[in-house]
Amino acid sequence: MSFQRILGQVQPKRIIQNALLNNSVSHAYLFYGQESIGKKLTAVEFAKALNCEVSGPKDNCGVCPSCRKIDQGMHPDFFLLEPEKSSPAGRNAFIKVEEIRELQKKLAYMPYEANTKVAIIDGAETMNLQAANTLLKTLEEPPSATIIILISSNPYQLLPTIVSRCQGVKFHLLSTDAVRQILQQSVPSETDAFSEQELDLRTLRSMGRISRALEEDIEATNNCREEILHLLEQVSFKRMDVAFKWTRQWAKRSDKIQPVLDEMLNILRDLAVIKTQGKSTEIFNRDILDRLKPLAAQKSTGTLIAMFDSALQTKSALMTNANLQLSLDHMLIQFCEAA
């Protein structure tokens, strides 16, 4: 294992490997970019390279005692802090000031075994003000032989004083090739391998994020799309029964409605692309192109735009706690008017 393990992310890898090769590693880094695109993986590989007994510092071997201990989270000079929920029922997870203080104590000593101590703080934006200010002191007077890597998918929530003390490294969404390759490598054996069709679908829908590619419930996605297509095919003042059956079903499921509306917006957008003879690579749901084409032929561009607008307005209204049943009914009446 080594930096080769990280697929995509050419730029961040180059920045880190150059720093390692030129002996110009900073005291503190901020790895930022969307969730689930390889920030933590890169930080761990970085920590391993700094201390690898075989391939360090320009890369790591993954098998020497130091690399193995870091991988297992058992290295005495490697620390990984992640936000924890204050209670099992709690909705938000935080990094507490006590945890930062604890980390500071550990960083104050010289390394036990390593060349360089590495502290990774994942979800750094979840530090409250007190925790962030405490960490700031360490960033202002960095302990020797220590590197701190902050990871954040919402860096704008961090204190500017913290951001300015770190070298920023931006991570980008993964390319479809990288997502596909990671998916193929993620299965334990050949018998578990994804079919070509499922690989395409998962890659396409991942939006460059690995967790989404792996966790997508394909059956639920297909059912949801099928229901939306049926609704869009049938919706009209003559078939109010179809419209209201759909709203009754979703009005009870406020927790699920936003992803459903996203799905609907994607489909309406795809229909408009087909209508305007856009490229098939621009179609998000191109695996069901056979279903989308006749529907696009059935609607005018004006109808599709009116429906898209209505779904978008409904989505934003529901974010501000509008009544779910009334909002969905209102949207479908607008659909009937547009159809």
Ligand SMILES: [Zn+2]
């Ligand atoms: Zn090693």
